[in-house]
Amino acid sequence: MKKDFLYQEIANNIADKIRQGVFKTGERLPSVRMLSKEHGISMNTAKRVFLQLESQSLLQSKPQSGYFVSPLRFADLPLPEASRPLPDITNVEPSELIGSVYSNMGHGEKTLFSIGIPSGNLLPQARLKKEIIQASRTLREGGTEYEPLEGNAKLRRMIAVRSLAWEGNLNEEDLITTNGGMSALSLCLMATTRPGDTVALESPCYPGILQLVVGLGLQVIEVATHPVTGIEIEALKKVLHKIKVCLLVPNFNTPLGYCTPNEHKKQLVKLLTEHNIPIIEDDVYGDLHFGAERPKCCKSYDTEGNVLWCSSVSKTLAPGYRVGWVAPGKYREQVLKQKLLHFISCTSVVHEAVGNFLMTGKYEKHLRLLRHTLQENYRHYARIIAEYFPADTKISRPQGGLVLWVEFAKEMDTIKLYNYALKRQIVIAPGRMFSLQNQYQNCIRLCFGLPWTKELEFQLKQVGAFAKVLLR
Amino acid sequence: MKKDFLYQEIANNIADKIRQGVFKTGERLPSVRMLSKEHGISMNTAKRVFLQLESQSLLQSKPQSGYFVSPLRFADLPLPEASRPLPDITNVEPSELIGSVYSNMGHGEKTLFSIGIPSGNLLPQARLKKEIIQASRTLREGGTEYEPLEGNAKLRRMIAVRSLAWEGNLNEEDLITTNGGMSALSLCLMATTRPGDTVALESPCYPGILQLVVGLGLQVIEVATHPVTGIEIEALKKVLHKIKVCLLVPNFNTPLGYCTPNEHKKQLVKLLTEHNIPIIEDDVYGDLHFGAERPKCCKSYDTEGNVLWCSSVSKTLAPGYRVGWVAPGKYREQVLKQKLLHFISCTSVVHEAVGNFLMTGKYEKHLRLLRHTLQENYRHYARIIAEYFPADTKISRPQGGLVLWVEFAKEMDTIKLYNYALKRQIVIAPGRMFSLQNQYQNCIRLCFGLPWTKELEFQLKQVGAFAKVLLR
Numbered sequence: 031m032k033k034d035f036l037y038q039e040i041a042n043n044i045a046d047k048i049r050q051g052v053f054k055t056g057e058r059l060p061s062v063r064m065l066s067k068e069h070g071i072s073m074n075t076a077k078r079v080f081l082q083l084e085s086q087s088l089l090q091s092k093p094q095s096g097y098f099v100s101p102l103r104f105a106d107l108p109l110p111e112a113s114r115p116l117p118d119i120t121n122v123e124p125s126e127l128i129g130s131v132y133s134n135m136g137h138g139e140k141t142l143f144s145i146g147i148p149s150g151n152l153l154p155q156a157r158l159k160k161e162i163i164q165a166s167r168t169l170r171e172g173g174t175e176y177e178p179l180e181g182n183a184k185l186r187r188m189i190a191v192r193s194l195a196w197e198g199n200l201n202e203e204d205l206i207t208t209n210g211g212m213s214a215l216s217l218c219l220m221a222t223t224r225p226g227d228t229v230a231l232e233s234p235c236y237p238g239i240l241q242l243v244v245g246l247g248l249q250v251i252e253v254a255t256h257p258v259t260g261i262e263i264e265a266l267k268k269v270l271h272k273i274k275v276c277l278l279v280p281n282f283n284t285p286l287g288y289c290t291p292n293e294h295k296k297q298l299v300k301l302l303t304e305h306n307i308p309i310i311e312d313d314v315y316g317d318l319h320f321g322a323e324r325p326k327c328c329k330s331y332d333t334e335g336n337v338l339w340c341s342s343v344s345k346t347l348a349p350g351y352r353v354g355w356v357a358p359g360k361y362r363e364q365v366l367k368q369k370l371l372h373f374i375s376c377t378s379v380v381h382e383a384v385g386n387f388l389m390t391g392k393y394e395k396h397l398r399l400l401r402h403t404l405q406e407n408y409r410h411y412a413r414i415i416a417e418y419f420p421a422d423t424k425i426s427r428p429q430g431g432l433v434l435w436v437e438f439a440k441e442m443d444t445i446k447l448y449n450y451a452l453k454r455q456i457v458i459a460p461g462r463m464f465s466l467q468n469q470y471q472n473c474i475r476l477c478f479g480l481p482w483t484k485e486l487e488f489q490l491k492q493v494g495a496f497a498k499v500l501l502r
Numbered sequence: 503m504k505k506d507f508l509y510q511e512i513a514n515n516i517a518d519k520i521r522q523g524v525f526k527t528g529e530r531l532p533s534v535r536m537l538s539k540e541h542g543i544s545m546n547t548a549k550r551v552f553l554q555l556e557s558q559s560l561l562q563s564k565p566q567s568g569y570f571v572s573p574l575r576f577a578d579l580p581l582p583e584a585s586r587p588l589p590d591i592t593n594v595e596p597s598e599l600i601g602s603v604y605s606n607m608g609h610g611e612k613t614l615f616s617i618g619i620p621s622g623n624l625l626p627q628a629r630l631k632k633e634i635i636q637a638s639r640t641l642r643e644g645g646t647e648y649e650p651l652e653g654n655a656k657l658r659r660m661i662a663v664r665s666l667a668w669e670g671n672l673n674e675e676d677l678i679t680t681n682g683g684m685s686a687l688s689l690c691l692m693a694t695t696r697p698g699d700t701v702a703l704e705s706p707c708y709p710g711i712l713q714l715v716v717g718l719g720l721q722v723i724e725v726a727t728h729p730v731t732g733i734e735i736e737a738l739k740k741v742l743h744k745i746k747v748c749l750l751v752p753n754f755n756t757p758l759g760y761c762t763p764n765e766h767k768k769q770l771v772k773l774l775t776e777h778n779i780p781i782i783e784d785d786v787y788g789d790l791h792f793g794a795e796r797p798k799c800c801k802s803y804d805t806e807g808n809v810l811w812c813s814s815v816s817k818t819l820a821p822g823y824r825v826g827w828v829a830p831g832k833y834r835e836q837v838l839k840q841k842l843l844h845f846i847s848c849t850s851v852v853h854e855a856v857g858n859f860l861m862t863g864k865y866e867k868h869l870r871l872l873r874h875t876l877q878e879n880y881r882h883y884a885r886i887i888a889e890y891f892p893a894d895t896k897i898s899r900p901q902g903g904l905v906l907w908v909e910f911a912k913e914m915d916t917i918k919l920y921n922y923a924l925k926r927q928i929v930i931a932p933g934r935m936f937s938l939q940n941q942y943q944n945c946i947r948l949c950f951g952l953p954w955t956k957e958l959e960f961q962l963k964q965v966g967a968f969a970k971v972l973l974r
Contacts, residue, residue: 132842135648150643158646162638162851166631171622174630174820176607209681209824213845225697225719238843245843247697348646350850352681370604371710371717373685377849378822379634 037075040065041082048088048099059089059097084321085258085289085429087412091322107416108424110286110437110473112262115233115252117269120467123244127445127463128237134457141480141489144459146236146284146432147349148479152403154396158348161383173379179366181207181355181376184385189341189355192388196316197330198339200357206365207376210352211314211342212238217372218310218338218356219246219275221364227274232261234435234464234473236284239277239312250466255283257426257435260290263297270301275308281325282315285435285464285475287428289319292326299331306336308361313341314354315431317397320405325430335359343384345432346397351380404432407478414487418494420501432479437461442472442501450496456489509547512537513554520560520571531561531569556793557730557761557901559884563794572881579888580896582758582909582945584734587705587724589741592939595716599917599935600709606929613952613961616931618708618756618904619821620951624875626868630820633855645851651838653679653827653848656857661813661827664860668788669802670811672829678837679848682824683786683814684710689844690782690810690828691718691747693836699746704733706907706936706945708756711749711784722938727755729898729907732762735769742773747780753797754787757907757936757947759900761791764798771803778808780833785813786826787903789869792877797902807831815856817904818869823852876904879950886959890966892973904951909933914944914973922968928961 047053059080060068066076080097083089089097131144166173180186186205193200208214223229225247231239233252243250251273254265260280278298280290290298302309311328319325329339338361342354353376358365387393411434415425419436426435438444444460451458461473476493480486519525531552532540538548552569555561561569603616638645652658658677665672680686695701697719703711705724715722723745726737732752750770752762762770774781783800791797801811810833814826825848830837859865883906887897891908898907910916916932923930933945948965952958 132651135650147648150646153643153646155644155646159638159644162645163635166634171625171822172627172631172820173634173822174625174627175622175822176619177822178607179604209845209849210847212843216844220717238846241839242843245692245840348644350643350645350647350649350847352845352847352849367713368717371684371714372688372844373681373824374710375682375822375824377681377824377852380849380851 036069036071037078037082040069040071041079044079044083045088053099055099057099058095059099061096081321085427087409087427093322107412110257110424110426110435112256113233113254115254115465115467115469117251119228119249119251121244121250122466122468123241124237124462125241127460128241131448131457131459131463134452140455140457141486142457143476143480143490143493144457145477145479147345148400148404148432149481151481152400152479153347154392157392158383158387161387162379165379165382165386169378169382173382175378176375177378177381179370179375180205182378182381182385184389185353185381186355188385188388195324196326198327198357204357205355206358206362206369207381208354208356208369209373209376210344210354211312211340212242213352214340214342214354214356215239215277215310215312216242217365217368218340218358218361219243219248219277220368221358221361222275222308222310222338223248228272230266230269230273230276232278232283234285234461234470236279237463240466243277244466252465252467255286256288257286258288259294260288261298263294263301267301270305270307273307275310276302277310277312278328279312279315280328281313282318282428282431284315284431284433285459286426287431287433287435288426289325289429295326295328296331299328299337303334303336309337311337311339313339314345316341317346318401318404318432319430320401320408321429329357332359338365346400347384347387347393351384352377353381353384401430404478407480407482408434410482410487411476411478411490414490415494418491420494420498432477434476434478436474436476438472438497439501440472442497444471444474447474447497447500450500451493454492456492458493508541508543509550509554512541512543513551516551516555517560525571527571529571530567531571533568553793557899559881559899565794579884582729582896582898582907584728585705585726587726587937587939587941589723591700591721591723593716593722594938594940595713596709596934597713599932600713603920603929603931603935606924612927612929613958614929615948615952615962615965616929617949617951619817620872620876620904621953623953624872624951625819626864629864630855630859633859634851637851637854637858641850641854645854647850648847649850649853651842651847652677654850654853654857656861657825657853658827660857660860667796668798670799670829676829677827678830678834678841679853680826680828680841681845681848682816682826683784683812684714685824686812686814686826686828687711687749687782687784688714689837689840690812690830690833691715691720691749692840693830693833694747694780694782694810695720700744702738702741702745702748704750704755706757706933706942708751709935712938715749716938724937724939727758728760729758730760731766732760733770735766735773738770739773742777742779745779747782748774749782749784750800751784751787752800753785754790754900754903756787756903756905757931758898759903759905759907760898761797761901767798767800768803771800771809775806775808781809783809783811785811786817788813789818790873790876790904791902792873792880793901801829804831810837818872819856819859819865823856824849825853825856873902876950879952879954880906882954882959883948883950883962886962887966890963892966892970904949906948906950908946908948910944910969911973912944914969916943916946919946919969919972922972923965926964928964930965
């Protein structure tokens with residue numbers, strides 16, 4: 031705890047100096063080694079100081095050069111408050127609202143700040159096309175056959191190889207492919223619960239997960255989260271006796287964008303494993319880190335097979351391909367059975383194509399580019415929000431991913447804001463969608479996975495202007 | 503009833519004459535018009551006589567020429583008995599057996615009489631490849647986007663057009679695409695039931711459906727069926743008060759291959775609609791009719807939107823593509839919601855490719871060829887069974903589809919036969935798989951969707967030889 035205190039104190043100290051202008055925009059900070067010597071702290075602790083400041087957008091890292099003061103005015107925007115959902119099971123499903131927001135998709139004329147996927151022109155479409163053509167030419171029986179139940183071998187091998195980066199150390203045999211990420215979560219929930227069981231979720235939570243869990247006849251407990259570190263372990267402890275499964279999105283969570291610290295992930299795995307509560311881990315944004323390092327997963331700390339690690343290429347390559355997977359640990363047989371029951375096989379042509387694409391090594395290059403674009407976009411958004419949104423607006427500090435959480439003053443009703451903006455062909459996702467409780471009415475989620483253009487900038491400014499009108 | 507009696511009498515009379523050699527192999531029978539005049543019956547009744555004889559493989563129809571006596575010795579093989587499952591809810595799931603049989607798939611060296619899909623070399627692979635390439639080139643954003651929730655518009659339009667042939671008269675808006683046929687059934691079950699509800703199924707029943715229903719926490723009532731006409735309506739009436747949903751495979755049912763008469767379908771729709779019990783209709787084999795006419799569906803008689811009609815191209819074009827659909831009638835909103843929850847979108851590239859393929863008109867040509875091959879194969883199988891299987895073997899009379907039900911003497915244990923054959927790399931599907939009750943131990947299902955070769959003929963003879971050994 032003393033260490034935690036120390037690291038926080040040093041970070042605050044530097045943050046203050048940046049805000050006071052002692053360290054100027056663009057200036058290079060002392061190296062990790064120098065900071066470590068200066069304060070008599072370990073290299074790791076010194077590194078945490080910089081990561082913390084980077085996550086607050088006060089610093090930028092440049093590979094092989096060090097840390098520099100961000101040229102950003104929005105660093106002073108306050109963080110949203112930590113969430114405080116009711117500790118009870120509640121179920122006031124905002125179905126109509128979700129239906130309304132969703133129904134705006136596929137309408138080219140609208141600006142969809144509401145979506146949670148990258149825009150098509152940020153994706154390597156030409157290359158993927160080639161892989162599809164190649165796969166349909168080379169696949170046995172032209173891909174007309176069912177796949178083996180576990181799924182495409184190349185794809186599973188490449189996911190296993192990539193898992194080394196986050197110390198997942200998976201083998202091909204640990205993996206089962208699915209029809210995208212939601213399909214993986216759906217299989218895992220069906221494999222580990224029975225209707226009537228209770229699931230713990232982070233609050234706020236992605237509406238698709240809320241609806242899936244409710245749709246399966248399960249009860250939901252929403253757990254308090256911190257906007258920078260994610261689920262609050264003490265809050266989770268209080269409901270452990272009620273829950274059957276815990277479903278988490280620890281890396282670049284939507285809507286808050288936080289990255290749960292590795293130490294927390296480790297604690298979560300230990301705690302839940304001791305109580306024999308499986309963790310379904312949705313890592314679908316894990317590869318979209320803004321920092322230099324790919325974050326670890328709960329699965330990285332899973333020695334007992336208690337974590338069902340799920341991911342997909344829907345947020346990084348091709349939402350429309352429906353290529354996802356799960357490493358279900360000791361729940362392998364149950365998940366395989368659910369896959370057999372519900373859809374037998376994935377679409378072999380696209381799974382082979384993605385497998386081949388991963389083998390070319392072009393995925394890493396694409397990811398670097400995409401991450402850079404997303405981080406730039408986030409900064410554009412934050413700048414516009416700082417300048418054009420109401421004065422007391424708070425924003426999350428996404429450390430990766432595609433979305434930003436905006437918290438207005440308490441009296442704002444973002445369903446009104448949604449309707450107001452919709453008339454001007456702008457779609458935002460009101461905060462109420464992200465809970466089964468009556469909360470987050472003063473919040474919205476904004477997707478920054480759209481190409482940054484003059485027009486988009488104008489639309490975003492408009493959202494701020496509408497908010498000001500409504501708050502008047 | 504009198505009419506039923508008359509038509510049966512005339513059919514039996516002709517059947518006797520064929521068996522007695524009065525009508526000789528290859529001989530042309532009187533036309534429908536002549537038969538109608540001769541017996542003073544309607545054209546429709548006369549037609550039914552021929553269809554009945556054709557379904558018994560005593561006659562063959564040749565387009566524009568009439569009906570001819572089949573050159574078949576196996577017409578004398580007796581039919582399996584009508585099924586008599588217990589009228590209670592039972593659940594002795596043969597999971598291990600199903601797992602064992604299934605695990606043989608994807609092993610090239612084994613002969614899989616156990617599967618229920620056509621062999622890859624009966625499918626138009628080259629043409630499909632071209633369509634995939636074309637789709638990945640022309641689709642917006644290269645198919646990387648999510649589809650609209652309802653699914654690919656071209657595909658839905660073409661399914662609607664094709665529904666005219668069976669008087670489904672669907673519109674594009676009536677249809678929702680899915681990841682194959684099982685995915686359609688899964689969405690429909692989740693849309694119309696809650697765990698604990700009871701579902702009526704035909705007995706024997708496709709194991710995938712049994713496992714899906716049990717997997718969703720539903721109760722099963724197996725209903726008696728007749729090997730030629732399908733579900734017995736009187737038996738269904740007795741359990742109506744217990745059931746929430748009825749899931750039927752009326753056209754070329756697996757494993758029995760029967761085609762429920764249109765009159766029965768009409769009665770089923772009337773009866774179940776009156777009791778407000780939705781019918782989930784699995785029509786996945788409907789296009790594989792041996793007779794000249796595509797059979798109607800329950801959906802053809804559905805005026806209230808009470809039938810959820812499901813199908814796919816998995817049995818006719820490409821199992822590995824995962825292209826299926828449902829016309830959910832008045833349950834549209836519920837099914838759409840389940841699709842959104844569980845997988846959001848299908849794989850756009852392959853759905854577009856199949857939509858385009860259907861538009862070329864080449865599907866009909868392919869189906870004609872496939873149907874011809876399947877019917878020829880069925881005759882080969884029946885001939886071998888008549889000559890090489892134990893003397894008292896009974897077989898079903900599939901009027902379409904891919905499979906044949908074989909019933910041995912009561913004392914046969916086909917799980918033993920399965921294990922015996924497996925050692926010789928031959929895989930059959932034991933009857934026990936097709937029920938949650940301890941029945942059909944003396945039956946097997948054989949797939950005739952495999953190319954007929956000298957080797958396959960030898961393997962099939964072997965199955966007969968093994969059966970003789972076990973019955974000794």
